[in-house]
Amino acid sequence: MAAKVVCFINYKGGVGKSTSTYHVGCYLAQYLNQRVLLLDIDPQTNLTFLCSAIENWQRFKRTTGTIASLYRRFQDRQSLDTKRFIWRSPVSIGRHSIANLDLIPCDIDLLGEDLGGGQVLGTFPTLEAMRRNATEYLRERSFLSRALKEVESDYDYVLIDCPPNLYLMTQNALLASQKFVVPTIPDHLSTIGLSILLQKVEKIGQLVTAAGALADATVQNMQVATLGGIVFVRVRLGGTMLTTAHASKMAELRQNFPGSCFPTYTTELIGYTEAAAAAMPVWGLQNANAIRAAQKGEYDDITREFVRKV
DSSP states (O other), X not given: OOOEEEEEOOSSSSSSHHHHHHHHHHHHHHHSOXXXXXXEOOTTOHHHHHHSOHHHHXXXXXXXXXXXXXXXXXXXXXXXXXXXXXXXXXXXXXXXXXXXXXXXXXXXXXXXXXXXXXXXXXXXXXXXXXXXXXXXXXXXXXXXXXXXXXXXXXXXXXXXXXXXXXXXXXXXXXXXXXXXXXXXXXXXXXXXXXXXXXXXXXXXXXXXXXXXXXXXXXXXXXXOOEEEEEEXXXXXXXXXXXXXXXXXXXXXXXXXXXXTBOSOOOBOOHHHHHXXXXXXXXXXXXSHHHHHXXXXXXXXXXXXXXXXXX
């Protein structure tokens, strides 16, 4: 049975994409006994560094490679051999690794690989030229689909952490996924673009459909992921109560996007930051702040809702 593939997207940075991808993946593997592959395609490499110390990543990059290495093979039209680039069980809590949780790491070498790939719109001298451009347009967006096709039967879930944009790699993720999840902070600046984001994803889908009508059969029938949900993160508390601004913004978005917003959210707690520095999920770090955050069970509930939605 093929894995469920879900990407986490938002073209605004700092909204908890990596933290959400990481904690949902860790919870699925550790507590729900699911086989999970984390895929980091953000050159900031935050998801990778949440999984393991930088020294371990440097060693893996030197001896094995990263998603950038895999993409170079795709560009050179070599066999991908995706399994070769999977980092097995990189997340440890104490002396024990989280079983069934693997990673394909990223690195800054992927930066700048968001250009090119043919076009659909424009003027072409011949129908054949139009067909070639449409085929190249879809081929460049088929990289992740092809890479995951080689390993999808080994996992129950593949979670993709995307860069804060809708460029080529994020479009690859949207075409490789069945669903996308949008983590967002419920404030004015972070949510003002949510409708625009969904419109842009719809536009990408229209371009893909147009290209598919012209392209070679090898890259036809590609489809863009549909919305799996909106997750509110880093919700601000004033004492023990939600701030009025965040509470009203969440209520507004739940009205505007009925059925899409997760009922549970994460709060702005220092325990998440401290756990990230230790490369552990928040429930794995045994200090006062992390324990306090873990006891709220925010990602427990979010992950269970994630399973229901996707």
